[in-house]
Each structure stands twice: as structure tokens, then as C-alpha cells.
Amino acid sequence: MNTKSLIFELKNVTKSFSPLQALTDINLQVYAGERVALVGSSGAGKSTLISLLNGTLLPSQGEVWVLGRNLAHLRSKSLRQVQCQIGTIYQQFHLVDNLRVVHNVNAGHLGKWSIFKAVFSLIYPLEVKTALKALTQVGIPEKLYARTDKLSGGQQQRVAIARVLVQNPQVILADEPVASLDPERSREILELLQQLSQDLGKTLVSSLHDFDFACRYYQRIIGLRQGRILFDVAAKDVSTAMVKELYRI
Numbered sequence: 548m549n550t551k552s553l554i555f556e557l558k559n560v561t562k563s564f565s566p567l568q569a570l571t572d573i574n575l576q577v578y579a580g581e582r583v584a585l586v587g588s589s590g591a592g593k594s595t596l597i598s599l600l601n602g603t604l605l606p607s608q609g610e611v612w613v614l615g616r617n618l619a620h621l622r623s624k625s626l627r628q629v630q631c632q633i634g635t636i637y638q639q640f641h642l643v644d645n646l647r648v649v650h651n652v653n654a655g656h657l658g659k660w661s662i663f664k665a666v667f668s669l670i671y672p673l674e675v676k677t678a679l680k681a682l683t684q685v686g687i688p689e690k691l692y693a694r695t696d697k698l699s700g701g702q703q704q705r706v707a708i709a710r711v712l713v714q715n716p717q718v719i720l721a722d723e724p725v726a727s728l729d730p731e732r733s734r735e736i737l738e739l740l741q742q743l744s745q746d747l748g749k750t751l752v753s754s755l756h757d758f759d760f761a762c763r764y765y766q767r768i769i770g771l772r773q774g775r776i777l778f779d780v781a782a783k784d785v786s787t788a789m790v791k792e793l794y795r796i
């Protein structure tokens with residue numbers, strides 16, 4: 548029996564984008580501190596699953612429980628409170644290009660700040676020390692006042708991770724975090740996510756295209772095929788037959 552606290556629990560979850568069924572009968576539990584990679588072909592349902600985990604989407608059938616709460620039963624304020632505990636990074640970074648890095652990092656506070664505070668901070672940046680600490684953790688403290696669109700893709704993904712760090716969530720979700728990066732930058736970002744997850748005790752769930760990266764940086768691998776879980780195993784137990792079956796046409 549797992550004695551760690553349950554972060555995510557999906558019970559018989561199906562998600563349809565009528566008429567297409569993106570996910571079918573998903574049963575899944577993720578515990579605190581786990582590093583889980585979701586792998587599978589394009590269209591297998593990885594991003595849809597990430598969106599269900601952070602409450603961006605609700606299931607068509609079944610239940611999604613996050614930190615002990617059934618998301619479908621939450622009013623907007625409670626849903627926001629749960630969502631503050633989940634930080635998500637994306638393939639396309641989702642940063643505001645023409646703002647300085649400090650402002651993009653400070654966006655991680657938006658779930659907790661009032662509108663007034665957020666607007667004020669765009670003129671006189673607040674919590675600069677916190678932003679600098681997060682940028683130091685991701686290795687680019689010198690970029691605090693750089694314009695975001697002057698950074699490389701790898702540096703922009705680091706800014707997106709720093710934004711999640713100031714949010715200080717229990718969980719980091721990463722939807723194809725390295726799909727826009729070259730192999731070396733991909734390795735660096737996955738190493739950084741692994742290290743942050745270990746050092747800060749954050750649960751990490753990522754969707755990934757690269758199977759080798761998944762097995763190298765994650766402890767648990769969930770293979771999705773045509774919207775269903777094909778396997779859910781420790782990275783060390785993944786076999787060539789499983790990989791073949793996962794990508795079989």
C-alpha cells in the first residue's frame with residue numbers, strides 16, 4: 548500500500564470532443580513526489596489528460612479528484628484554490644513576449660494577487676527578490692530585466708518554470724515541455740525539472756514525445772494509445788515490446 552498522499556485520482560474518466568472520444572475509461576492515481584511521464588503517439592490523449600489534471604477541462608464521464616477534491620463539484624473560488632496548487636508549463640511557453648522577464652515570472656502570483664496589485668506590479672515590479680530567487684533556481688538570474696522576446700527558447704522555458712516556482716504549487720504539470728527545443732536544450736530542461744522536483748519535493752507529471760528522455764528523467768511511465776492506458780510501469784520495467792505496441796500503426 549502507498550502511504551504517500553494522493554495528489555491525483557481519476558476514476559473511469561472519459562473525455563469526448565463530440566463525436567471523437569479523446570480519452571476512454573482512464574483509471575489513475577498519482578502520489579506526492581512522483582515523477583510521471585505520459586507517452587504515446589500524436590493524438591493519443593496526453594494533452595487532454597494534462598488539461599483534466601489542472602481542471603482546464605472537465606471529464607465527460609467519471610471523476611477527477613485533485614488533492615482530495617472532486618473538481619466537478621467545486622465552485623469557482625474553491626477550484627481556483629486547488630488550481631493554485633498546480634503549476635503548468637507548456638510547449639509554447641505562454642509568456643508575454645514584449646514584457647520584461649520579471650513581469651512574466653510575477654505572473655505566477657496572479658492566482659493570489661488582487662487586480663490592483665497585479666497592475667501596480669506592471670509599473671513598479673513587486674516581489675523582485677522572489678522573482679530573482681526563482682530565476683536563480685532555473686539558472687538565469689541575470690535575465691531579470693531582459694525583454695522576454697530577446698531570450699532563446701530554452702531560456703524562455705526557464706522563465707516559464709520560474710513563473711511556476713513563484714506560484715509555489717505542490718504539483719508541476721508539463722505539457723510537451725521540450726517539443727520546441729533542440730536535443731541539448733531538451734536535456735537541460737528535463738534535468739532541471741527533475742532536479743526541482745527532487746529538491747523541492749514537487750510532484751511532476753509531463754507529457755513527452757521522446758521515449759528515451761521519459762525513461763531517463765521519470766520514475767513512472769504511462770503509455771497512452773488511442774485514448775486508453777496501454778501500460779503504467781516503472782521506467783526500469785519498460786520493454787521493447789511495450790514501446791513497439793505503443794507506436795504500432
Ligand SMILES: Nc1ncnc2c1ncn2[C@@H]1O[C@H](COP(=O)(O)OP(=O)(O)OP(=O)(O)O)[C@@H](O)[C@H]1O
Pocket residue numbers: 564567568569587588589590591592593594595596754
Ligand atoms: N478542444 C478539442 N476539440 C476537439 N478535439 C480535440 C480537442 N482537444 C483535443 N482533441 C482531439 O483529441 C485527441 C487527443 O488529443 P491530444 O491533444 O490530447 O493528444 P496528444 O497525445 O497530446 O497529441 P500530441 O502529442 O500531438 O500533442 C486528438 O484526436 C485531438 O484532435
